[in-house]
Amino acid sequence: MSTLPTRKKPPRVGDNPIFRRTLIGIVLVLVAFVIVAPLIIIGVEAFSKGWVVYRDTIIHPDTLHAIGLTVLAALIAVPVNTAFGIAAAWAITKFDFWGKRFLLVVIEIPFSVSPIVAGVAYLFVYGLQGLFGPLLDAYDIKILFAVPGIIIASMFVTAPFVARELIPLMQAQGRDLEEAATSLGASGFRTFLSVTLPNVKWALLYGVILCNARVMGEFGAVSVVSGNIRGQTNTLPLHIELLYHDYQAAGAFASASILATIAVFTIIAKVLLERQGAGRVRKTANPAEKIA
Amino acid sequence: MKIRLENVVKTFENFRAVKDVSLDIESGELVALLGPSGSGKTTILRMVAGLEYADGGHIHFGDQDATDIPVRDRGVGFVFQHYALFPHMTVANNIAFGMKVSKVKRDRAAIEARVTDLLRLVRLEGLGDRFPAQISGGQRQRVALARALAVDPKVLLLDEPFGALDANVRRDLRRWLREIHSELGITTLFVTHDQEEALDLADRVVILKDGQIVQQGTPQEVCRDPQSAFVMKFLGDANVIAAEVRDGRAHVGDISVEAPGVVDGKAELYARPADLDWSAEGPGIAATISRVLDRPDGRRVLAVTAAGEQLEFNVEPERVVTAGEGGFVTLRRAKVFAV
Numbered sequence: 001m002s003t004l005p006t007r008k009k010p011p012r013v014g015d016n017p018i019f020r021r022t023l024i025g026i027v028l029v030l031v032a033f034v035i036v037a038p039l040i041i042i043g044v045e046a047f048s049k050g051w052v053v054y055r056d057t058i059i060h061p062d063t064l065h066a067i068g069l070t071v072l073a074a075l076i077a078v079p080v081n082t083a084f085g086i087a088a089a090w091a092i093t094k095f096d097f098w099g100k101r102f103l104l105v106v107i108e109i110p111f112s113v114s115p116i117v118a119g120v121a122y123l124f125v126y127g128l129q130g131l132f133g134p135l136l137d138a139y140d141i142k143i144l145f146a147v148p149g150i151i152i153a154s155m156f157v158t159a160p161f162v163a164r165e166l167i168p169l170m171q172a173q174g175r176d177l178e179e180a181a182t183s184l185g186a187s188g189f190r191t192f193l194s195v196t197l198p199n200v201k202w203a204l205l206y207g208v209i210l211c212n213a214r215v216m217g218e219f220g221a222v223s224v225v226s227g228n229i230r231g232q233t234n235t236l237p238l239h240i241e242l243l244y245h246d247y248q249a250a251g252a253f254a255s256a257s258i259l260a261t262i263a264v265f266t267i268i269a270k271v272l273l274e275r276q277g278a279g280r281v282r283k284t285a286n287p288a289e290k291i292a
Numbered sequence: 293m294k295i296r297l298e299n300v301v302k303t304f305e306n307f308r309a310v311k312d313v314s315l316d317i318e319s320g321e322l323v324a325l326l327g328p329s330g331s332g333k334t335t336i337l338r339m340v341a342g343l344e345y346a347d348g349g350h351i352h353f354g355d356q357d358a359t360d361i362p363v364r365d366r367g368v369g370f371v372f373q374h375y376a377l378f379p380h381m382t383v384a385n386n387i388a389f390g391m392k393v394s395k396v397k398r399d400r401a402a403i404e405a406r407v408t409d410l411l412r413l414v415r416l417e418g419l420g421d422r423f424p425a426q427i428s429g430g431q432r433q434r435v436a437l438a439r440a441l442a443v444d445p446k447v448l449l450l451d452e453p454f455g456a457l458d459a460n461v462r463r464d465l466r467r468w469l470r471e472i473h474s475e476l477g478i479t480t481l482f483v484t485h486d487q488e489e490a491l492d493l494a495d496r497v498v499i500l501k502d503g504q505i506v507q508q509g510t511p512q513e514v515c516r517d518p519q520s521a522f523v524m525k526f527l528g529d530a531n532v533i534a535a536e537v538r539d540g541r542a543h544v545g546d547i548s549v550e551a552p553g554v555v556d557g558k559a560e561l562y563a564r565p566a567d568l569d570w571s572a573e574g575p576g577i578a579a580t581i582s583r584v585l586d587r588p589d590g591r592r593v594l595a596v597t598a599a600g601e602q603l604e605f606n607v608e609p610e611r612v613v614t615a616g617e618g619g620f621v622t623l624r625r626a627k628v629f630a631v
Contacts, residue, residue: 176372176374176376177376177378179343179363179370179372179376180370180372180376180377180378180439181378181389181393182363182364183341183342183343183363183364183368183369183370183440184389184390184393184439184440184442184443185364185365185390185393185394185395185443186364186389186390186393187364187393190393194378194389194393195378198380199378199379199380
């Protein structure tokens with residue numbers, strides 16, 4: 001064995017040990033206090049009064065109803081926003097039309113506006129004293145303080161998710177593939193199904209998952225328009241708040257643990273999808289290197 | 293299929309991309325649209341394909357007015373600059389796509405047989421199961437061509453077909469495309485900004501500038517008889533020498549060349565590097581050699597005239613010339629254009 005003289009290597013640019021350790025330390029401390037600790041507390045508190053209380057909270061009719069309502073909101077809002085996102089992304093990236101930039105900005109609004117503002121705005125549009133209030137009342141259509149209001153508010157808040165994932169990707173892909181398919185005789189619908197969709201499917205699924213997570217967790221906008229009627233217009237996040245204000249901490253945490261579980265599965269799905277998406281690229285890139 | 297463009301106009305926002313272009317392409321002809329970027333050549337090609345619609349004028353395919361026929365029904369094969377192969381489909385599925393979506397139904401076996409034939413035609417036998425990302429650029433280009441040919445197009449259109457390839461592959465593919473064209477005899481129109489590519493490959497070269505045709509003809513016609521200073525400069529290296537035209541001859545110092553049809557007065561004389569020569573004695577244009585560049589096929593001499601004009605010309609490999617040497621540049625032939 002040859003012994004090379006050990007030489008202290010100068011650090012690479014930006015790789016000062018003190019600097020590096022400080023940064024990593026700050027991040028770890030923040031993650032521990034801001035993200036990990038609350039998650040642990042949810043689990044601990046949910047079971048603080050024992051398994052029976054936990055189970056009773058979950059199978060309580062009000063909780064079950066809240067879960068059902070949340071799932072219903074997701075089942076409607078997510079497909080609608082997916083369709084909207086695809087249509088918006090398609091329109092913005094494949095066509096030129098007047099007001100395109102404006103539309104891009106409008107799509108982003110739900111991200112920049114506080115959800116509670118959206119909720120209040122809906123009050124003024126659909127409420128009894130609102131714009132369409134008298135008209136809706138005349139036909140006995142209830143939107144606010146009822147399920148439709150919850151769904152509309154959820155849709156507003158999550159409108160940008162799918163479009164936001166698709167637009168940059170479709171912009172990068174350009175129109176060549178669609179033009180090629182059309183020049184080969186494919187109809188618009190066929191082009192969409194066999195060319196556009198397969199090339200954006202991972203981004204689309206990713207957007208759908210994020211959209212779903214947000215619909216299920218939405219609190220602000222829904223809390224304004226739902227009216228918080230227990231067993232009727234209470235979604236899971238609203239239910240948690242209600243339980244908490246009723247001094248049923250264990251129940252609140254038990255319900256919260258459901259949302260936390262959904263969140264964890266969302267993240268797992270997201271990671272898996274990212275891997276899938278990346279895997280495709282890697283799979284195809286490797287043999288190409290062999291040839292070249 | 294014969295193609296005829298009649299006073300075609302295309303405007304993008306406020307920019308006139310194509311101004312009143314009329315062009316006839318004979319059946320079975322291989323025509324190059326040659327021009328610098330922004331000359332409107334790609335726009336013309338896309339209008340022939342139906343990927344853009346003309347704002348004015350007509351495009352005829354044979355006796356049929358195709359101006360308003362959508363691309364889907366126009367029956368053209370289009371090869372995109374970056375190939376636009378479907379990345380999620382194998383090579384074979386890319387080629388089969390047009391047949392699968394066609395209104396004319398074919399059974400699976402017929403499609404497979406045709407794909408095999410086309411793979412053989414483009415010399416990619418055995419690569420049918422690969423994905424586009426797994427083959428080289430030149431192979432992708434051939435898949436794109438096979439895919440376009442699969443739908444039996446009346447017209448083949450290629451947008452900068454060799455633009456993204458390196459020089460050697462490009463030369464091979466050029467010859468190969470020429471062979472395919474003579475084998476299939478399909479009317480072919482391609483766009484390029486590379487004059488060598490246009491001259492090597494096409495039966496006829498159409499030169500465009502600012503959305504208009506400035507000259508068209510066989511490679512021989514446009515090379516031997518450029519009609520304008522633009523065509524002269526665009527087709528290859530050219531030296532520009534200020535001259536004075538009197539009585540049908542252009543005079544530079546004590547030499548002169550014929551300048552038929554050029555009005556008397558100031559003019560510019562254009563000469564290719566091979567049109568000039570070097571001599572120790574006059575008559576000629578007095579100049580001093582500033583540099584000699586040695587190249588595999590000869591020596592390129594850079595010289596500065598007494599008037600300060602930079603000239604470049606070729607001399608035989610054996611010729612002894614050195615930088616700093618004074619002498620005279622002589623003219624074998626030149627073109628004269630009024631300023």
